[in-house]
Amino acid sequence: MLHAHASPSTYILGGILVWMATVRSLRWRRYHAIHRKYLQKWENGKGPITAEEAQEIITVGAAYDMPLLLNYALAFALFKTYAIPSISELLNKTKQLSSVENVSKRYADTELLIGYVNPSMYGDDTKSSMDDPRSMIALxxxxxxxxxxxxxxxxYLYTLCLFALEPNTWACRWGWRKLSPLERHAYYVFWAEIGRRMQINDIPDSFESLSEWSKEYERVHMVPAQSNHDLAGFTLEELLAAVPAFGGLKAFGRRLAICLMDDNVREAMLYPKQSRLLQSAVWVLLLSVGVFQRWFLLPRNSPSTPVNVTQSFKTTEGCPRLHPNKWASRPWYRPEPTTPFGLWKEKILVKFGWYSEFPGTSLKSAGYRLEEMGPRVFENAGHEEVMCAASVLQGHPVVGPWSLEGRKGVYSKYDNPSTIFDILHRFLGILPSRSEILEYVQHAPPTAVVAGGILAWLVLVRAFRWRRYYAIHRKYGRKWDNGRGEITPEEAQEIIGVSFMYEMPLLLNYAVAFALFKTYGIPSISTLLVSTRQLKENVSKRYADTELLIATFFGCPISGFNDPSFHPDRAIPADDPRAMIAVARMNYLHSMHRILWASRWGWRSPSPLERHAYYIFWFEIGKRMGIKDIPDSLQGLIEWSEEYEERHMVPAQSNHELAEYTLDELLSAVPRVLGLKTFGKRVAICLMDDRVRVAMMYPEQPKLLQASVSILMSSIGFFQRWLLLPRISPRFPVDVSGRVPKLDKDSGCPRLHPNKWAARPWYRPEPTNILARWREQLLVKIGWYSEMPGPHLKSSGYRIEEMGPPRFENVGREEVMRLASQLQGRPITGPWSLEGRK
Incomplete structure (x- = not known):
């Protein structure tokens, strides 16, 4: 027998190798599947892919492979815009980010709106998934x-560029794998489509052109500005809201955030350069996470999205509302606990600072409606306009629970089939029999059993982790044909959802956040945001609303239908217009002011198909948002973005101020004790590109800190890749399932709640029992949330058409619904329409 002559170390090593092989075999399955499906069609840029195909490609990395990393990449992309003075001044003028309440709600709303647009919308391809217009309502x-x-x-275009580019940047830096050329192109196609739907002009014609344009824009416009610093500070406070100030933890957290900033962003936001030791530590940590995820964590079984993208919902009378899949420190849209245990849990979370306050009506605990999202002043405005715009965007009327009419009706529950037995049945054949296991255990030494268990776990993780990746690449890789074919925005959304909802949801969510943060390195953006005062006085609400709005049009089907095979030109009303309502609401709010993480730290890098899906999806979003001159390829998008950053990302006080506001919001939960918040800010600076850091006027951090952060991020990816099983269910900031939420007790209007909350828990439901209230108090006590959920935080939930700055909360609803109907090409009906409020 082999084990009779092998040493214990041999068994341990063998067990580790077997586990790594298992993780390796499973983790890349979705990646290879989506590339097999679309690579041949794409032909390395020679063939087109549609926005729908790009969306499907993106989903692999964004929902399955690196959802957390790419989610943070999007968040940082939004944060990066605060380094542009024109953006930061505008936001400061709006005062939406000048208070903790507004910042947390804006953050929640933004994540939810993006969540409804970005990830896969197609689920299990059941017929019930055809009628989901929430993506178009969000848009x-x-x-x-x-x-x-x-x-x-x-x-507009710069912000769009960051949403398309930052996931690739973060994946390259800290992901367990990089995004493939197909995935990069998919990101371009997707966001270019989004830009066109947002009526953004002059979108570069490729991912590379987009990158060049962005770099040039940053070179010219990302300059230091006090508005940048103020806005970044408000935002960081929201992001760090759950970090206690005790011992300087919050200050340390702020330093960590600064470490994540590029130099131009940091300098534009007027943040000091962090020590090389801290920057190295942050980079090493992030790199280590990616390495660990790649080799030791099994892949996700289900997508991770901030919103529920399925169509299942319980029977509900009246106005249905949604709840996010995750919440920030201030838990906007978090349902109130309904059991003693739930109340107890909420109290613990508040006591320990996980949430700043209890869920309640002040945080819209009843849930949110996409057409209500945004600043409070617009909450009850623009509903009809949003639904109309969403109808135009998806090409048919919005009907069902997400329409305005749906706010009045009764809807039956769509039952999603449980997959646990299917999974066991599918993979049972690769497992040894019970008798074989018992025989081996009886004759093997303890060390061999331990090593064998480790290896078996590695193999199991590897076998599961890559399934979605390969599945989506099998589905679209041949169609895409490595760039020679085309994928639609709906397909791109499905591709994106694999990594964004299942594989790397947290990483990609932070990538989105950092992409937004990166825009703050552009003085024109940061100056605008600072001038609006939205990141100084209302930073928490702005972050809540922004996250919810973006999550909504990122997660809900961009065409209004979850079935990618369904032709959107058919004159059938979509039941989920929330994506277009969210886009219309964002366009409405913007009209009032006129103005790359997975590859780095993910457990795998986005494939070329996924990158192309990101391009296709965001291209579609940009198109629907009226963004012009979107590059026609992922490479063009990259080149445009790089050129834009090179020209516009220059140091400015507004950049620094906006970055400071944002970092303060992001690190609001980090305690100041022992300098933790300062350290956190230095870590965030380590995550910034040098250009962003410089534009935000942050000092360069020590090489050791940068290396440590990079290693840590990579280690997380490595751990996830080889040791963690993949997600069974998606992780998303908002519920994109199509379930009609419970009605608000006061208004009788269906409202949504995020799936996560920031430190200031906007839209987090208030606790409804003693245990839940105790839990919320505990979360506040420990600093997880800065305060209890309540009416002042809209605990009853949100409506997409209401989201944005408080002064716009009750205006623009009809306009938003009209725009949403136009965006999806059909009227907005159902619970998310203005009529649905009744």
Whole structure:
């Protein structure tokens, strides 16, 4: 027998190798599947892929492979825009980010709106998934909100660029794998489509052109500005809201956040350069996470999205509302506990600072409606306009629970089949029999049993982790044909959802956040945001609303239908128009002011198909948002973005101020004790590209800190890749399932709640029993949330058409619904329409 002559170390090593092999075999399955499906069609850029195909490609990395990393990449992309003075000044003028309440709600809303647009919308391809217009409602609501601000086309385009580029940047830096050329192109196609739907002009024609344009824009516009610093500070406070100030933890957290910033962003936000030791530590940590995820964590079984993208919902009378899949420190849209245990849990979470306050009506605990999302001043405005715009965007009327009419009706529950037995049945054949296991255990030494268990776990993780990746690449890789074919925005959304909802949801969510943060390195953006005062006085609400709006049009089907085979031109009302309502709401709010993480730290890098899906999906979003001159390829998008950053990402006080506000919001939960918040900010600076850090006027961090952060991020990816089983269910900031939420007790209007909350828990439901209240108090006590959920935090939930700055909360609803109907090409009906409020 072999074990009779082998040493214990041999068994341990063998067990580790077997486990790594298992993780390796499973983790890349979705990646290979989506590339097999679309690589041949794409032909390395020679063939087109549609926005729908791009969306499907993106989903692999964004929902399955690296959902957390790419989610943070998007968040940082949004944060990065605060380094642009024109953006930061505008946001400061709106005062939406000048208070903890507004920052947390804006953050929650933004994540939810993006969540409804970005991830896979197609689930199990059941017929019930055809009628989900929430993505278009979210997009329409976003357009509606944006329409309320004077925002320049270049600032729109730069923000769009970051959403398409930052996931690739973060995946390259800290992901367990990099995004493939197909995935990069998919990101371009997707976001270019989003830009067109947002009526953004002059979108570069490729991912590379987009990168060049962005770099040039940053070079010219990302300059230091106090508005940048103020806005970044408010935002970081929201992001760090759950970090206790005790011992300087919050200050340390802020330093960590600064470490994540590029130098131009940091300098534009007027943040000091962090020590090389801290920067190295942050980078090493992030790199270590990616390495660990790649080799030791099994892949996700289900997508991770901030919103529920399925169509299942319980029978509900009246106005249905949604709840996010995750919440920030201030738990906006978090349901109130209904059991003693739930109340106890909420109290613990508040006591320990996980949440700043209890879920309640102040945080819209009843849930949110996409057409209500955004600043409070727009909460009850623009609903009809949003639904109309969403109908135009998806090409048919919005009907069902997400429409305005749906707010009045009764809807039956769509039952999603349980997959646990299917999974066991599918993989039972690769497992040894019970008798074989018992025989081996009886004759093997303890060390061999331990090593064998480790190896078996590695193999199991590897076998499961890559399944979605390979599945989505099998589905679209041949169609895409490595760039020679085309994928639709709906397909791109499905591809994106694999990594964004299942594989790397947290990483990609932070990538989105950092992409937004990166825009703050552009003085024109940061100056605008600072001038609006939205990141100084209302940073928490702005972050809550922004996250919810983005999550909505990122997660809900961009065409209004979950079935990618369904042709959107058919004159059938979509039942989920929330994506277009969110886009319309964002456009409405913007009109009032006119103005790359997975590859780095994910457990795998996005494949070329996924990158192309990201391009396709965001291209579609940009198109629907009216963004012009979107590059026609992922490479063009990259080149445009790089050129834009090179020209516009220059140091400015507004950049620094906006970055400071944002970092303060992001690190609001980090205690100041022992300098933790300062350290956290230095870590965030380590995550910034040098150009972003410089534009935000942050000092360069020590090499050791940068290396440590990079190693840590990579280690997380490595751990996830080889040791963690993949997600069974998606992780998303908002519920994109199509379930009609419970009605608000006070208004009788269906409202949504996020799936996560920031430190200031906007839209987090208030606790309804003693245990839940005790839990919320505990979360506040420990600093997880900065305060208890309540009416002041809209605990009853949100409506997409209401989201945005408080002064716009009750205006623009009809306009938002009209825009949403136009965006999806059909009227907005159902619970998310204005009629659905009744």
């Amino acid at each position: 329409a609501r976003t357009n509606f909100i944006h329409s309320k601000y004077d925002i320049s086309n270049d600032d």
